[in-house]
Amino acid sequence: MARAAGVSQATVSYVLNDNPNARVSEQTRERVREAAARLGYVPDASARTLRTGRSGLVLVPLAPARTGRLFQDFLDRFGDELGRHGFTLVQYGERHLKGVPAAKSWAALRPAAVLVDVTRLTKAAVDLLTSSGTRVVIGLADKPSPLVPVVVLDHEAVGACAARHLLGGGRSRLGAVVPREEGIDLMGEARLRGVRQVAPGAERIDLAFSEEEAARVAARADLPEGIFAYNDEYAMLLISALQDAGVRVPDDVAVVGADDLPIATLMRPRLTSVHFDPTATPGELAALLEEIVRGEREAGPGAVVDLYRPRIVVRDSA
């Protein structure tokens, strides 16, 4: 490439990076650019990383449970924002690894930051990452962590939001569905805790996603007056079972879902649901991250960015 342009390799680098404290004549610049275009030159990211010591990568090793539609939306926007700050968001496999082995596979890429489910982190893993040049490790969790700053998906707030609406509608005996499903059960627990913050006596309703299970719940004589069904899919399952059992919704039992899916308006009665708005956070998070990487800001364990902002959308089911 340097040969093709008839200049030294250093000059090429100066021109292509628009290095401000390098002095290169305009005609040489043109020669270099022309040669670059002619050869289809593409800089080598690994060589650049090796030289500079920083990769500009922001790693997001996803746990399976996170790959919901809402989180995917968040990631898309987050990636755009990061690009604007000169970072590159990378979703990186390795879903099975945890702790130090996981940290090693991430550290190999020398990422600027890692955004990962806090349950996959250990003290040793975080130390390994930071000692290998990663400036920021951010956890995804439902509450602050003693290990790292976290982005919270505040499931308790979701539950509390639903419960407040149910109480406000005059229902006093509440229940909350906890899905019996690998990966989302923990979120279910957190949402239940949120419900109980507002309605201490709220009943826990364990439920797997099957019509038989739902029918069994619906057949109970002592149903709560208001149920937060974890999300819209479980709400639809439950309402369907209640109707089959002759229970009127919302007259006998009010039901609240979450996620505010488009199909939530198709149910009869139309589903009342907790809506999330993750559109604002990606920009804030990207900016925060850049400040930390630049060293302009310190973010330690305990720091928190709230990711979802729950808000009730009232329709007919509650």
Next chain:
Amino acid sequence: MARAAGVSQATVSYVLNDNPNARVSEQTRERVREAAARLGYVPDASARTLRTGRSGLVLVPLAPARTGRLFQDFLDRFGDELGRHGFTLVQYGERHLKGVPAAKSWAALRPAAVLVDVTRLTKAAVDLLTSSGTRVVIGLADKPSPLVPVVVLDHEAVGACAARHLLGGGRSRLGAVVPREEGIDLMGEARLRGVRQVAPGAERIDLAFSEEEAARVAARADLPEGIFAYNDEYAMLLISALQDAGVRVPDDVAVVGADDLPIATLMRPRLTSVHFDPTATPGELAALLEEIVRGEREAGPGAVVDLYRPRIVVRDSA
């Protein structure tokens, strides 16, 4: 690292990579391993890439429309399979770029393979990639491409599958919903073409995802006897509107969805749906990819791997 172990840097490399044609005594090996563990040594991926010329990365720059749940499942499995073959799957942002600019941003990572929506590729882009060391460019498309081998999501087969079932059920005047929604409209067109392969006179029903639109369709006097509703969500929208309009499903109009969502069984009538089985393909695709990268196999334009294997699941709506 080499100093810490008291040996040369070359020896370290030999030991840590278990290089078979290097001769190192067992006690030296042990010293190196011990030092590596003590220092928390993590190899530098960029240096390795720079040296070897191959990164082992398989890039999947996603177009927004692809990020459905089914495709995510596919990617998860595909990533696992690739890991088994020594590759690393990376979902890489840059959703807005196309053609040569996109190819440049991908080529910077010197990936072994790129799996990308064929609509984002051009001849020049493919050339740029292959000339920069990428061995395989695989497109995602709904039909074979003159540019690259493709993984087809055979939407025509989906439509044909639904139409055959409807015809077999005695419905002769068919219709197919084409969603008016950015990103999935093209798939809708393809599925319509599939329906028409089996039922040439099938009517095209354009539909946005709103209850008003659906109600307008449902109010028509000359409804087809059988409708393929593009997917389950549109099917639920449509059925809901039909019922509100007093049209009986399936007696007056039969409706088939696609995706076989869990909630599809909650509708009354239970939804008949086209089911996809993407579980087998990731392994095959990963193996194929490895053979090509190794040079044991040639795969040119026109080659095709079928990703989804449509199959009708009969319930009550059709």
Next chain:
DNA sequence: ACCAAGCGGTTATACGTATAAACGGAGGCG
């Protein structure tokens, strides 16, 4: 007339890795 300063470049080096080639020592064979 001579030195300092500015300009437009080149040379040299380092990053961490993989691997070919060289090397010293021990042992076997003629």
Next chain:
DNA sequence: CGCCTCCGTTTATACGTATAACCGCTTGGT
């Protein structure tokens, strides 16, 4: 005793980039 072979290890080099240091030339100031 000299030579070849095998073993265990070190030396040297290259990958592509960024940047500090250097160098020759012109120009302006005194």
